[in-house]
Amino acid sequence: MSTVMSRAAATKPPASVSESALDRARHGERVIVRRGKKPVAAVVSIADLKLLEELEDRYDVSVSVSRLANPKEKRVPWAEVRKRAGL
Numbered sequence: 001m002s003t004v005m006s007r008a009a010a011t012k013p014p015a016s017v018s019e020s021a022l023d024r025a026r027h028g029e030r031v032i033v034r035r036g037k038k039p040v041a042a043v044v045s046i047a048d049l050k051l052l053e054e055l056e057d058r059y060d061v062s063v064s065v066s067r068l069a070n071p072k073e074k075r076v077p078w079a080e081v082r083k084r085a086g087l
Contacts, residue, residue, distance in 0.1 A: 030044050
């Protein structure tokens with residue numbers, strides 16, 4: 001699973017994210033940011049973010065373990081993985 005995360009200074013939040021939304025997230029409430037009627041983002045507490053990251057890590061490990069346990073699963077050399085990722 002690939003995750004891209006950006007950071008913004010809390011001293012001056014983007015115009016679309018109000019101080020009340022940040023305060024609500026700081027106290028554990030999940031806030032949906034909408035553009036018109038369409039949800040486009042969420043503001044969550046750091047605790048929720050850490051939980052999401054831990055769940056992603058656990059999922060990645062479980063997929064890796066299951067693939068390594070299956071001898072018929074096609075293996076990709078590390079050099080090829082780096083090349084595909086542009087590293």
